[in-house]
Amino acid sequence: MAFTYFFRDMQTLELIREHAMPELKGRKFIDIWDAGCAMGPEPYSLAIMLRESMGRFMFRNVRLFATDIDSSNLFEKIIADGVYPFEQVRRIPGEILGKYFEPLPDDPQSYVIREDVRACIHYQQHDLLTLDPIRKSFGLIVCKNVLLHFQHNERVRVYEMFHDALSDGGFLVNEQTQVLPDEVSHLFSPVVPNARIYRKTVVGS
């Protein structure tokens, strides 16, 4: 199983909340691609952060497309059900756990995520190395702890694909240790110094 957990990276969630959300909130749909989402804790953490920072009506405009190569073929069902064992949710801050998760009536050691949060996540199996974006015009792409597994040239191609998949002014987020390859540095501009949040550069403008 892929290594991941809920609220793994609070700093990145905070960067998204502070720098990307104020702009994306003005859009009709807030389309997000979580590429390499594993079995769901990352996209669900992001969705919960968004629900916390925006009202019920605006949250309905969030469409979070979560993808993974998923060699186990298990992630689609896990993410659709939104059910996680106590072991996986026990470190979630108590206030968030109580508000967004409920123990299953017939299995109180398992917790199901609130329906409105589940409804914004659309999962599909997808291999980033096909270099085909699942769709275009994303306001935000989150790709964390995935690119480190690729060869340098593959990483460059995937960054080019992300550039193509973003809307003008769209945001890209990586984990802190992932450095943008020189070959694609003209495609993205850092939003904050020393943090891995970038904006798409419109090439030729």
Ligand SMILES: C[S@@+](CC[C@H](N)C(=O)[O-])C[C@H]1O[C@@H](n2cnc3c(N)ncnc32)[C@H](O)[C@@H]1O
């Ligand atoms: C370490 S997990 C990271 C999960 C999550 N992004 C996080 O940071 O918590 C890496 C994920 O990348 C996925 N992955 C690896 N190669 C991939 C590929 N070619 N296309 C899509 N996903 C891939 C794995 O299946 C795994 O779920």
